[in-house]
Amino acid sequence: MTVMGQEINDYVARVRAALADLPPTQRDELTEDLADHLTEVAAESEGTLVERLGEPETYAAELRAAAGAAPGGGRNLDQKVATAVVRVRSQLREIDARLGPPLGYATASDFLRLLRPGWWVLRGYLAAMLITVLSTGGSYGLLPRFGGELLAGMVMLVGFVLASIWLGRRSARLTRWPRWALHTGSLVLVAFALAALANAENRLGYTDYYYDQTSVDSQYGQIRDVFVYDSEGRLVENARLFDQNGSPIRLGYPDCQGPVDEYANPLLRPYPYCPGQAPFGPRAPGVPVPPAAPTTTPGPTTTPTSTPTSTPEPTGTATGQPTADPTVTPTPTPTS
Known part of the structure; x- marks a missing residue:
């Protein structure tokens, strides 16, 4: 769908939301040829439909007045919600169209569609890691474990990845509530991934x-x-x-x-x-370590039992008696 076609659809949706208080048959009659008319207006000159026709709610009031229908002075809650939803979708589409050219595509959503298979695999991995945290009491690593068992965790990982790919290929055919449930589960897994990254960052910082x-x-x-x-x-x-x-x-x-x-x-x-x-x-x-006392190896000691009474004469003749100390020995002098 082109950007012009998307703008026409948004304008029609906002007009119908402004006429939500009318009976469905009357509302369909008033907007039956609106898309064709908007296509002709868009082809005539440049500029958005809002610039040329005014706000969709104003245009809806003109249609109401032309048909002689009661003015919708007090819009009910359904009308307000429908109008708000249409406006949000219109703004998101404008952002999508503006972000596309820098990525090399008409819209950013065209680029993101190429990444869907990678997201399917990542979604299965995150689901396995979430089960790991729940089954191990908050303990986890890079690989999933079921109840602390690595083999069971790897089997669980393969199963979750295959299931995620299967759901991704069939998400376009899901009805409203199953699709919302799938999107809600994906948001939960994204929040879990962000929390796990923050926890890992804190653990690395504490080292x-x-x-x-x-x-x-x-x-x-x-x-x-x-x-x-x-x-x-x-x-x-x-x-x-x-x-x-x-x-x-x-x-x-x-x-x-x-x-x-x-x-x-x-x-x-x-x-x-x-x-x-x-x-x-x-x-x-602040007190320095006192130096250790030097250690010595005790040797054999002798205690003298007596004191020498005399010393040898230099003439070489021993005139005194030898002492009991074994270290003092008189030396005889040879005589001629």
Whole structure:
């Protein structure tokens, strides 16, 4: 349908909406040749039908007056709703026609029709992911799972994609309410996709401040802080724990004042969170670590049992008695 043909249809629909209070037979008689008349008017000169004939409601009032019908002074709710719907549709079609040329098509809807098969596949994937979230209590990844089982999730994914393609190929033949139900379901899936993207963005943003939590036994559930001491009994600050795979282990939760992010969540801190609460007397903040005392290996020592009474004479003749100390031995001097 051309843009002119769409404009004529919209104009006729608004005229009929303005005449909605008349009996259907009389309304059909008044608008029977309206489309042909509008086609002739549109072919005569440039400009929109509204510019040349006025608003459709004004044109409808002229038709009513020409037919001698009662003026529609008090329009009922159906007339107002019908008129509003027609106006909205007309505005949407104008936007559609304006967005088409930048995309290389007469209307934007012509371009979007080419993307429908891709949307059908994406819709099936989003439906599988929604079931994954519902069946796993909110846990999800890139691939769907049913009750935490990947194989069942992949089977579900294939089924949903095929069903979505089947519905997409037959959506034009659906009646009014099934079509509305399909559109409503699609809107729900789009909202779910946007929420999942926002959640994923938040999770990626938190990796700058937090380690991934590592599961530990329940006996550590009441831990609030971790204090590490070296072999000398000194508190080790700025310590971090890792498992055998290099994954960080996080225990406890800071219950003392520390740096926080813009959402008032505590930033990642090494152990201990609160050095001032150490159970074995931590160092005061700013006090340097005292140097460790040098360690020596004790050797065998001897205790003297007596004191030497004399020392050898330089003449070489031992005049004194040897002491009990095994380290002092008199040296005999040879004589000639």
